[in-house]
Structure formats: C-alpha cells, structure tokens
Amino acid sequence: xxxxxxxxxxxxxxxxxxxxxxxxxxxxxxxxxxxxxxxxxxxxxxxxxxxxxxxxxxxxxxxxxxxxxxxxxxxxxxxxxxxxxxxxxxxxxxxxxxxxxxxxxxxxxxxxxxxxxxxxxxxxxxxxxxxxxxxxxxxxxxxxxxxxxxxxxxxxxxxxxxxxxxxxxxxxxxxxxxxxxxxxxxxxxxxxxxxxxxxxxxxxxxxxxxxxxxxxxxxxxxxxxxxxxxxxxxxxxxxxxxxxxxxxxxxxxxxxxxxxxxxxxxxxxxxxxxxxxxxxxxxxxxxxxxx
Numbered sequence: 001x002x003x004x005x006x007x008x009x010x011x012x013x014x015x016x017x018x019x020x021x022x023x024x025x026x027x028x029x030x031x032x033x034x035x036x037x038x039x040x041x042x043x044x045x046x047x048x049x050x051x052x053x054x055x056x057x058x059x060x061x062x063x064x065x066x067x068x069x070x071x072x073x074x075x076x077x078x079x080x081x082x083x084x085x086x087x088x089x090x091x092x093x094x095x096x097x098x099x100x101x102x103x104x105x106x107x108x109x110x111x112x113x114x115x116x117x118x119x120x121x122x123x124x125x126x127x128x129x130x131x132x133x134x135x136x137x138x139x140x141x142x143x144x145x146x147x148x149x150x151x152x153x154x155x156x157x158x159x160x161x162x163x164x165x166x167x168x169x170x171x172x173x174x175x176x177x178x179x180x181x182x183x184x185x186x187x188x189x190x191x192x193x194x195x196x197x198x199x200x201x202x203x204x205x206x207x208x209x210x211x212x213x214x215x216x217x218x219x220x221x222x223x224x225x226x227x228x229x230x231x232x233x234x235x236x237x238x239x240x241x242x243x244x245x246x247x248x249x250x251x252x253x254x255x256x257x258x259x260x261x262x263x264x265x266x267x268x269x270x271x272x273x274x275x276x277x278x279x280x281x282x283x284x285x286x287x288x289x290x291x
Contacts, residue, residue, distance in 0.1 A: 001111065002031045004058025004082075006051050006073050007038060008065030011089035017064055017100040018042065024104050028111070033058055052076055060110060060263070062103075066090025067182075071238040074122070074139040074260045083117055083261040085110065094181055094277050095139075097268055109265060118264045120178050121197050121218060124256040125237060127249055137256055138237040140179030144224060144251060145171030145204065147234040147244065152207055154227040159220050167211055171204040171233075174222065174253055181278065183239070189213045191280070193270065197255065218255040225250055 003025055007018055018038065025032045032047065039048045055061055055076035063073040064087045077084055086096030087103055098106055109115050123138045146153045155167040175184035177192040180200055185191065189202035190213060197218035203211050216222070226233045226245060233245040245251070274280035 002033060002057065002059045003107075004054040004061040005032060005034045005038070006054055006061060006063050006069065006076075007035065008069045008089065009038065009041060011065050013100055014064060014089055015041065017087060017089060017103060020100070020103055021062060021064075021107070022046065024107055030111075055082060056080055058082060060085060062087060063096065064089055065096070066093060067095040068240065070095045071139050072240060074120075075135045075137045075238070078122055078137050078256065078258045078260055081258070081261065083263050085263040094273065095178070095262075097264075097273060106263075106265070110263065114265070116264050116266065118195070118262045119259040120194055120262050121176050122256040122258065122260060123174065123176055123199070123253055125235070126252040127235065127243060127245070128252065130243060130249065132243045133237075133241065135237070135241060137258075138179075139176065139260055140182045140238050141173050141175040141184055142251075142253060143171060143173050143183060143204075143234075143236045143239075144226060144245070145234050145236070146228065147230075147232040149228075149230045149232060151228070151230055153229075153233055155203075156225045156227075157201065158223045158225075159216060161223070165211065165214075167203045167206050168208065169203040169206040169211075172224065173200075173202045173204060174224075175200040175202065181274070184213075185278075190215065191274070199253070199255070220254070222253040223250055224253070 033054050034048050035051045036048050061082050062085045063070045070086045087098050088096035125136050125142050152168050155172050157165050173184045177196045178194045180192040184200055184202045187202045187204050189200050199216045202213040227247050235243045235245050
C-alpha cells in the first residue's frame with residue numbers, strides 16, 4: 001500500500017510525527033510519498049513529490065497539522081477520490097481528530113481494515129467570468145464579505161433562480177454541515193451533523209433583526225449578487241482561497257458532485273467531539289467550585 005503524507009512542519013511535534021510515520025511504513029513494508037516541502041528536513045532517500053502529485057498517486061493520504069492543513073488537503077484529493085486520515089498537531093483539531101500518539105495504531109487499523117469512510121459534502125463555487133479561482137471547492141465554507149473596507153454591503157440571495165432574501169450586512173457565510181462548527185457557528189449559525197447534506201447560510205452582523213440563518217436543501221443552486229458602495233467585496237473559500245468581487249460579479253454555489261472520504265474509527269463519537277472540543281452542552285456550573 002502506498003501512503004502519502006502532507007504535513008505542516010510549523011506545528012509543534014511535526015518532525016517526530018513524520019519520522020514515526022516513515023518508520024512505521026518502512027517496518028511494515030509499505031511505500032511512502034511525501035510532500036515536496038518536506039524534502040529539506042528529511043532523508044533525501046525518501047520519495048517526494050508536489051502535494052497535488054501525492055494526492056494523485058497515494059492509496060491513502062495522511063494529513064498532519066491543524067484543520068487548515070486538512071482543508072487544503074481536501075481540495076487536492078476530492079477529485080481523485082482518495083481517503084484522508086487527519087492527524088492533529090494543532091490546538092483545536094475539530095477535523096483532524098487523532099493525536100500523534102494515535103498515529104501508529106490508526107495506521108495499523110487501516111491496514112487491517114478496521115476503519116470507516118465518512119463521506120463529507122463539499123461546496124463547488126463559480127464566479128462566472130473570473131479566472132482567478134484556483135480551486136472551486138470548499139469543505140467548510142465560502143464567505144462573502146466587505147473586503148478591505150469595513151462598510152455594510154447589500155447581498156442578494158437567490159435559490160434556483162428565485163429571489164429569496166437580501167441582507168445588509170458585513171457579509172454572508174455559506175457553509176456545509178462539516179463547516180457548521182466553524183465560522184458559521186461563530187456568527188450564530190446552527191450545528192448540523194456532518195453526515196447530513198445541506199447548505200447553511202448565516203449573515204455576518206446583519207443590519208436587521210428579521211434576518212436569520214437558513215438551512216437549504218443540498219439539491220438547490222444558490223446565486224449571490226452584491227452591491228457595495230465602495231465597489232469592492234471579497235470571496236474566501238475555507239479561509240484559504242481569496243478572490244476580489246465587484247458589483248457586477250455573481251457567485252454561484254452548489255453541492256459538489258464529489259465527496260471527501262474521511263477516515264474515521266468506530267470509537268470516535270461526533271457528539272463527544274462537540275463536548276470535548278467546543279464544550280457543547282456543558283453547564284456553566286460544571287466548572288464552579290462545590291460549596
């Protein structure tokens with residue numbers, strides 16, 4: 001089996017985790033291919049390639065870092081259908097649930113077939129007439145905001161060609177169920193189980209008490225137009241890909257045909273993750289000193 005590795009070496013403990021991965025593969029007779037950006041710090045006898053090539057050639061792709069590393073990895077593998085194992089070297093690690101100490105047991109379990117594939121929905125984004133969007137996919141969200149100037153913008157949302165709502169706001173978050181616990185949650189959006197298929201729209205600092213987040217069927221196509229008095233706005237995918245928008249631009253968003261194949265294990269509970277990472281459902285009295 002060929003295991004690929006995409007890693008963020010800026011994370012604490014990354015070097016050791018990479019060596020543990022390489023040693024495990026060598027000891028168990030598996031091939032590895034590492035991202036080209038790892039070449040300078042590791043044995044040149046190893047096989048390296050650009051991250052996109054790693055995503056193309058590997059049977060299993062291991063993503064080491066924070067959630068940002070996994071989001072970037074997801075965009076590389078989604079059209080290639082490769083399963084991804086996320087290892088958390090960061091602080092929160094909501095998507096990359098496993099710790100470095102769980103890496104080797106997880107790899108053993110994968111070889112033994114003791115894992116599940118959880119299919120995660122992505123969004124596909126199009127800005128007609130723009131050639132700047134280097135990758136059209138978002139695992140968490142796409143965000144339309146007021147760009148470099150902190151002024152309200154007018155946002156017009158249509159669903160399947162029908163005008164649905166207009167917002168005067170700082171922006172709008174359009175999220176997947178996976179992204180419902182990210183920026184969408186921070187602006188008041190609902191938590192949606194990642195196995196569901198839906199599109200969540202949540203305004204950012206809306207200048208109205210009557211506008212609320214909406215959950216829209218994943219079968220629908222969203223079209224967004226904006227009007228900005230200063231003539232500028234921005235589109236960001238997963239907080240990593242950014243494109244400037246003008247008043248004449250349209251943004252079309254729909255469910256991608258492909259899914260991210262995320263490797264999970266039976267003992268990992270999504271609800272336990274909510275409680276441990278986000279302290280969901282915890283009473284304020286839980287941390288109080290007993291009388």
